[in-house]
Each structure stands twice: as structure tokens, then as C-alpha cells.
Amino acid sequence: MKDIQEERKTMKPDASTEREVVIDIKNLKKSFGKLDVLTNIHLKLYKGENLVVLGKSGTGKSVLIKCIVRLLDPDSGTIEVLGQEVSTMNNKDLENVRKKIGFLFQSGALYDSMTVKQNLEFPVNRIRKDLKGPVILQKIEEALANVGLPDALNTMPSELSGGMRKRISLARTIVVDPLIMLYDEPTTGLDPVTSDEISLLINEVQKKYKTSSIIITHDIECARATADRIIMLSEGEVYYEGTIEDFDNSTDPLISSFFKKQNHE
Amino acid sequence: MKNKYIILALNPVVKAKDIVSMQTVRLAEKVVEKKNIATLFFSDLGNRALFVARTTKEMFSRDFEFREFLRQCFEIGNKSFGLIAITGGIMGVVLTIQSRPALAEFGAVTMLPGMVALSIIREIGPVITALILAGKIGSGMGAELGSMKVTEQIDAMEVSATNPMRYLVVTRVLAATLMLPLLVLFADFFGILGSWIGVNIKGDVSFVLFISQAFTSIDFLDFLPALVKTFFFGAVIGFVGCYEGYNAGRGTESVGIAANSAVVVSSLLVIIVDLIAVQITDMML
Ligand SMILES: Nc1ncnc2c1ncn2[C@@H]1O[C@H](COP(=O)(O)OP(=O)(O)O)[C@@H](O)[C@H]1O
Ligand SMILES: [Mg+2]
Numbered sequence: 001m002k003d004i005q006e007e008r009k010t011m012k013p014d015a016s017t018e019r020e021v022v023i024d025i026k027n028l029k030k031s032f033g034k035l036d037v038l039t040n041i042h043l044k045l046y047k048g049e050n051l052v053v054l055g056k057s058g059t060g061k062s063v064l065i066k067c068i069v070r071l072l073d074p075d076s077g078t079i080e081v082l083g084q085e086v087s088t089m090n091n092k093d094l095e096n097v098r099k100k101i102g103f104l105f106q107s108g109a110l111y112d113s114m115t116v117k118q119n120l121e122f123p124v125n126r127i128r129k130d131l132k133g134p135v136i137l138q139k140i141e142e143a144l145a146n147v148g149l150p151d152a153l154n155t156m157p158s159e160l161s162g163g164m165r166k167r168i169s170l171a172r173t174i175v176v177d178p179l180i181m182l183y184d185e186p187t188t189g190l191d192p193v194t195s196d197e198i199s200l201l202i203n204e205v206q207k208k209y210k211t212s213s214i215i216i217t218h219d220i221e222c223a224r225a226t227a228d229r230i231i232m233l234s235e236g237e238v239y240y241e242g243t244i245e246d247f248d249n250s251t252d253p254l255i256s257s258f259f260k261k262q263n264h265e
Numbered sequence: 266m267k268n269k270y271i272i273l274a275l276n277p278v279v280k281a282k283d284i285v286s287m288q289t290v291r292l293a294e295k296v297v298e299k300k301n302i303a304t305l306f307f308s309d310l311g312n313r314a315l316f317v318a319r320t321t322k323e324m325f326s327r328d329f330e331f332r333e334f335l336r337q338c339f340e341i342g343n344k345s346f347g348l349i350a351i352t353g354g355i356m357g358v359v360l361t362i363q364s365r366p367a368l369a370e371f372g373a374v375t376m377l378p379g380m381v382a383l384s385i386i387r388e389i390g391p392v393i394t395a396l397i398l399a400g401k402i403g404s405g406m407g408a409e410l411g412s413m414k415v416t417e418q419i420d421a422m423e424v425s426a427t428n429p430m431r432y433l434v435v436t437r438v439l440a441a442t443l444m445l446p447l448l449v450l451f452a453d454f455f456g457i458l459g460s461w462i463g464v465n466i467k468g469d470v471s472f473v474l475f476i477s478q479a480f481t482s483i484d485f486l487d488f489l490p491a492l493v494k495t496f497f498f499g500a501v502i503g504f505v506g507c508y509e510g511y512n513a514g515r516g517t518e519s520v521g522i523a524a525n526s527a528v529v530v531s532s533l534l535v536i537i538v539d540l541i542a543v544q545i546t547d548m549m550l
Contacts, residue, residue, distance in 0.1 A: 071420050095426045109421040112412070123425040
């Protein structure tokens with residue numbers, strides 16, 4: 001674990017230069033019936049960074065990133081992705097924005113009825129229509145190799161372990177070269193060793209594919225390993241923002257209870 | 266957990282008791298949520314109508330998912346052919362054996378093939394096939410789409426620049442609409458074959474004679490309305506199965522509920538459509 005953290009420090013982007021904003025969320029509000037999930041969210045994602053979003057389960061972390069790709073429609077507020085307002089755009093533009101975003105679902109969301117190869121072909125055929133047969137296969141093999149499962153091509157998702165499914169799912173998102181990655185609890189439900197491997201993979205994706213990422217998690221170890229910056233959500237708002245050191249040194253009861261509780265586990 | 270529900274769902278003979286209790290729970294939850302059963306009924310009806318309208322609109326879009334459509338046709342045919350053949354054959358045998366004494370009383374045993382063939386083609390074939398497929402295909406669609414919904418696979422499709430209504434729903438509805446008439450024809454064929462066997466249990470009629478006896482009393486006007494209604498049966502099964510799956514709730518238990526509702530609602534609708542079809546045919550002939 002220490003190694004991952006040390007490595008991260010050396011690759012932190014230079015803070016002094018003016019940084020490009022890839023996702024800019026203002027006043028985001030979302031409720032389901034009487035349940036106010038997000039009340040007022042402000043958030044910026046800068047180019048090339050790994051932004052970790054922390055929060056208890058049920059605070060609306062998944063809802064937040066689903067609003068970014070408009071799987072859910074926000075009630076009010078603005079969401080700009082790469083300079084374009086997502087919440088009011090037409091279907092064509094939305095499709096183009098979605099093509100630039102990789103979404104790693106909490107459950108992996110691999111297509112049960114398809115082999116691993118077909119799972120990876122699916123987005124390639126639909127998002128990278130410029131590519132042809134042999135190039136597609138090459139890309140798929142490359143993506144699988146990048147997640148450390150080069151031989152999984154012809155297996156079915158049901159034959160894979162939880163960690164492997166997450167990796168394949170990650171391969172399926174990176175195979176189309178996204179600019180932005182949204183990770184929904186990438187390490188939840190995995191054992192500590194596999195979690196660390198996934199955290200490492202997230203960092204590798206950031207390096208290799210030059211992605212800007214939002215990583216949603218309640219796993220502090222994953223946050224330590226991957227975060228350039230951390231935002232904590234509570235009661236539908238951004239509760240605190242800072243680096244991992246800021247969070248470690250915080251005396252705020254909510255933050256320290258969150259960190260301590262997890263450290264003892 | 267998920268597997269358990271899928272197995273339950275794929276079993277065509279879903280226990281009526283389970284269905285009723287699950288439906289009651291679901292209704293009770295909704296009543297608690299919204300408090301008004303009439304509003305509930307009409308909003309449900311509205312949602313279903315909207316779903317049909319959206320699907321129909323997507324059917325005419327440019328990017329038709331042809332490969333997935335073919336795959337669905339194959340799945341439906343492949344999954345149910347054996348079942349349909351066996352059921353059809355047995356229905357033919359049983360119907361023949363049971364009708365014989367009544368006809369024998371009037372000395373009209375030679376009418377047996379014609380009568381049985383007529384009832385198979387006009388009513389038994391289409392309805393039995395539709396009900397079996399409501400159980401087999403309808404529940405399968407409900408369970409499959411339901412589990413895809415719960416495990417975020419439908420969301421994953423949507424962010425992969427794919428319209429899930431087009432990819433999942435349109436293909437399944439069309440496949441069911443097209444395959445059901447085909448399977449009904451098979452059921453009719455095996456039913457009539459069964460009937461021939463039934464006739465031969467207590468007599469000796471050659472197949473050629475049997476067929477000519479059977480088809481003297483059947484003309485195109487008996488056949489056409491029966492064929493037309495089977496398209497509607499197929500569409501009903503496809504729409505209901507997909508609706509229930511596509512609108513499944515967010516927990517794993519919703520998969521089982523979706524599969525069960527798919528069977529209950531589509532079976533009921535098949536019978537209602539049949540009633541309407543018979544009325545219309547009756548008025549026209
Ligand atoms: N599609 C939906 N319909 C109704 N309620 C939802 C929906 N999605 C999420 N919720 C509710 O919103 C709250 C936040 O959910 P979620 O974002 O999944 O939490 P988490 O922070 O654990 O990811 C939960 O109470 C959940 O029940
Ligand atoms: Mg979540």
C-alpha cells in the first residue's frame with residue numbers, strides 16, 4: 001500500500017499551472033419523490049486528475065455520477081462535460097458525450113449472455129465505428145492484457161470471480177479510449193488484496209490512457225491509493241474537500257469517525 | 266439469490282399461489298405509496314400504453330438491430346419447439362379419444378377427423394401455444410430484462426451509445442410476434458398428427474384418408490382469423506414480458522416479481538384477446 005501512495009506523490013500534476021476543467025457541476029439537485037438525495041452539489045473535475053468522492057452508502061454517490069451521463073435527469077443545476085451542458089442537450093449530442101466517458105458500474109454490469117470477447121466488442125462496434133475487424137480484435141486483446149487477463153477472451157462472465165469481473169468490466173470501458181472515467185465503487189465487495197490490485201489498475205489507466213477520473217468509494221484504502229483530491233459528501237452536499245493529508249489531519253468528528261472506523265476494520 | 270429467481274421464473278408452471286401472493290405484496294406496497302387504487306390502476310395502464318407507443322416508434326427507426334432480432338427468433342423457436350410439439354401431439358390424441366363416443370352415438374365417426382382438426386386449428390392450437398409461450402417466453406423475457414435492469418446492464422448499454430429499447434425490447438417484441446404464428450402452425454401439425462394416432466387407436470384409417478377427411482370441413486376462412494390472432498398473441502407476450510422486465514424495481518427480488526407478472530398478465534391478456542378475436546370473427550362471418 002505504501003508503495004502505491006509514494007508512487008502517486010511523484011506523479012501529482014503541477015498545481016501552479018492553469019488547469020483545464022473537464023466536468024463542472026453547479027447547484028446540482030436530485031430527489032426521488034419525497035427523498036432529497038442531492039440538495040446542492042458543486043464539483044469540478046480537472047484534466048488528468050483522480051478525484052475521489054467519499055460518502056456513506058445511500059448518500060447519493062451513484063446518483064451523482066449517473067446524473068453526469070444522464071442516466072438520471074437532475075431536478076435542477078448545471079452539469080458541464082468538456083464545456084457542454086449535459087442536462088439540456090439533445091440525444092445526438094448526449095450520445096457523443098457518452099462516447100467520451102467510460103462508466104465502471106458498481107456491479108460490473110457485464111452482459112451475462114455474452115462471452116468476454118462479445119462484451120468488449122459491444123461498445124467498440126457502437127462507439128468506434130471507424131475501426132475494422134483485425135484492429136478491433138487487437139484493441140480488445142490489448143485492453144484485456146492491460147487489466148491482466150489476456151486469456152479471458154472466450155469465457156462467460158458467470159465463470160469469473162468478482163475481482164475478474166471488475167477487471168473485465170474495466171477493460172470494456174477502456175477499450176474505447178474514454179477521456180473521462182467514472183468509477184462506481186470499484187473495490188466494494190472485493191478482498192483487500194484484489195482491492196489493491198484494482199486501485200493499481202485505476203492508476204495505470206490514468207497514466208496510460210491519460211484519463212480524468214471520478215472514483216466513488218467508501219473504501220479509504222482505495223482513496224489513499226488513487227486520490228489526487230478527495231471530496232466528501234454528506235446529506236446531499238459537499239461536506240469537505242482536500243487532499244488525503246487534509247482528511248487524515250482533520251479533527252472534524254464526521255471525517256475522523258469515517259477514517260478511524262475504516263482503519264480499524 | 267438471482268439464480269433462484271431465474272429458475273423459478275423459467276419454470277413454465279409457476280405456482281399460482283406464489284404469483285398471487287407476490288402480486289398482492291406489490292400492489293400493497295404501491296397502495297401504501299400512493300394511497301389511491303384507481304390512480305394506481307390508470308397510471309399503470311398509462312405506463313403500459315406509453316411503453317407500447319415508445320417501442321412502436323423505435324421499431325421504425327433507422328438502426329434496426331437485425332442480428333439481435335435473429336438471435337431472439339432462434340432462441341424463441343429453439344426453446345419452445347419441443348414443448349409445443351409434445352403438447353400439440355397430446356392435445357390431438359386426447360381430443361380425438363374424448364370426442365369419439367359422442368360422435369359414435371350419432372353414427373358420425375367419419376366426422377371425427379374434421380371436427381378435431383377444426384377445433385385444433387381454430388382454437389386449441391393458437392390458445393394452448395400462446396399460453397405455453399406466455400409461461401416460457403414471457404417469463405424468460407421478464408426475468409432476463411429484469412436481471413439486466415437490476416445489475417445495471419441496461420444502463421451499461423445506454424452509456425455505450427446503444428438505445429436499449431431498440432436493442433432489447435424491439436427485437437424481442439418483433440421476434441415473439443413473428444415466431445408465435447410459426448409455432449402455432451407446428452402445434453397444429455402435431456395436433457393433427459396426434460389426432461390421426463388417436464383415430465387409429467380404435468380403428469384403421471390411413472393417413473391420406475384421414476387428412477382428406479380432416480380438411481374437407483376446413484376452408485381458408487377457418488384458418489385466416491386463427492392465424493391473424495396468433496400475431497396479436499405474440500405481440501402481447503412480447504410487450505408484457507419486456508414491460509415487466511424493463512420496469513423491474515431495483516432489488517434482486519424484483520426479478521422474480523417481473524417474471525411472475527409477465528406470465529400472469531400475458532396469459533390473462535391472451536385469453537382476453539382471444540375473446541375479442543372470436544367476437545370479431547363471429548360478426549364478420
Ligand atoms: N432510481 C431510483 N429511484 C428511487 N430512488 C433511488 C434511485 N436511485 C437511487 N435512489 C435512492 O437514492 C439514495 C442514494 O442512492 P445511491 O446514489 O445509490 O447511494 P450510494 O451513495 O450508496 O451510491 C438511496 O436512498 C436510494 O434508495
Ligand atoms: Mg452506489
